[in-house]
Amino acid sequence: MSPVRITTVDGQSVAVTSATDTIPAWTQRYLGSWWTAERTTELYGPTVSADLAEDELRGYADVVEQRTPDTVEYAGAELLVAQDADLITAVQADRSLAYRWDPDFRLLRITGTDETTLAAAAARLTRELLRAQLLEDGWHILHASAVTTTDGATILTLGDKGAGKTTTALTLARAGWRLLANDRVFARVDNDGIVRVLPWPSAAAFGFGLLDALDLYETVRTRLAAGEQMHPTQHQAVTDALLDGRRTPLWKTSGKELKPQFWPDQLTSWLSMPLATEGHVVGVLYPQITAGAEPRLIDGVRGVQDGDFFTAATEDRYPDVFGLLPAPGDHTALREHLDSLAHQGVAMSHDAAANALALKEAVARLGA
Template sequence: MTAGQQTITIRSTTPTVTDWSTTYFGPFWKTSPAPHTSVGHGPLVTALDGDHRAPATIAHAHHAVFAREPIGYTRHPDHTVTAHTLTSPVIAFHYTPDNQHLQISSQEGPQATAARPGRPTPLATAATRFAREMMRARLIKDGWVLLHASAAVLPGGQTVLALGDSGAGKTTTALTLAAAGAALLANDCCFARPNPTGSLDLLPWPAAATVGLGLLHALHLADSARRHLKAGEPPHPTQDQRVTAALTTGRTGAVRSASGRELKAHIWPEQLTRWFGLPLATTSAPARVNDDRSTHVTADVFVTSSKERYPDLFGVTDGHHTGTPRARDEVLQILNRLPRRAVDLTYDQAANRRLLTTLTPALASVQAAEQ
């Protein structure tokens, strides 16, 4: 797979791994078959499944939670790293930094695929997640930083970035613009890098979208989700069963946990197009720099360890998990030179759509032409 001119090769003894990687990354990053005689350029992820001996599990000195999965790991004097999940089925990892090779192994066997029709096996999920982390490391070393932002590309190439903390409305903004004719680049996080023209290049960060039931209904997307679920398609594995039940039965109200937190639908990247027909973008750059400083962007926009569900277990980013200090400073300066607006969105999606299209002339002109 290739993103921002960086390439990572994924190899496996089972097609369920490489097929899922293509499905997951394909909507946003370029994926293509790799020749069997070469590992390609850049890091290599090898996923082994079936009739082999998985590395023995040991008592590791360090523990972390990676995407809600408890993992034990050890960094050895030769800089290699071994790790394994602390739940069943056990998935083992061995990372060799000298050749940037991560081997992931499991003894799921063919029965795992049969038991999870339409869903990735744990081995496929692990390979995808860690391959994405290795791509993150490559992009960061190439000057990219990871923003906590959604992005939608307007007709003509201009891009709207929605910045803010969790729950501020980033996903609402991006999906509302996409439903109005823009191309969705990112629903929660995206990469940014200064370019020689003084603007920013952007790349998507493939990840599942978390969307409230109210927003799905307001954007007229819930009916499509219900049809696919009732046809037998499995929900995202981290989606709460109460959300799945509400989608299947057509419930429109918010679903909340015992603590009052809203539980949202989890949508894989490929489902954004296959289920909802939303156009996706693979790269973009804002068109111009402007000195209008209506709002000031701070370093809070960068993804930090406190927001991070994917800790750097293998040390592949040399301590710069979200970007180098220089790259972060340059991106922050450019963000504060771009035109910015602070908006308050409501539960009235028609009003949200009118406001956002008014603030984006390229999209407003398309809407007027369609009418």
């Protein structure tokens, strides 16, 4: 497969190349539902080059061993990082992955021995290179979900962890809105004072309870039983539970829930949720979920907080070990613009039908 170029609606781009067809194809599927993914022969600008190359992997490991590397936690595994002049070399022995970043050529080289692991790493770091360009251009990342109308009018949903951002987005998507984000979103105030939003492409993870409440569990189970595949990083215990029809949530020893994971395109093809590629914010929802509560509108919402902004300092799974990201920008203007827009609080429960009615009323209050 020829190299693939991933391009945002604002024109930032990264090329992905490999001798293994799976690598650019994975990146194309992972990011192409929200950003443009096209085959290319031109490798200008930032490039991710990823290949199955055991000898090269060992060579990078030797480079790191000859220095005094830093040790960091990266994607749930130990990463050894060494710098020589401007070159940054890193090795993740548990994943059989090695990386080298050359900032002069804006080339990120990734080598490994497992195709799936290598493909996932290439897609993730392609997104990181695009993220860096977007941040340089004044965009910020919010912990938020977002849905849009066909003309781009967007409802943004903010709240603390567990407040119901994903539940709000999926409920509205089931009601006919386009899904732009279920967890994170890029946002920027343009010169005309409009808050624009772009998606943060990623696989989507939804718990058994939410799928069941939205009447989507059997749809997923049926397609999986027919031989279709979900995202390859989904835990086997989740796949087994779906095939067996078990709905009881599964948990890691760390206390984190194991969830079904979907490729972005499966949100549309499996769950019938059309995706949006950009939008402009017309209102903000602040949900809160309480088991057994009666869904209703609430006043006195908290407003935008510093914790709503996603930064390198708050990212715990993928620290910026290659120095790709610019210094954090001032988000004061974005915060003030969001707070000036129509906003509404909504209390929700685990009753999907009642939640849908409350959200319909909340959205109407926002004038959307």
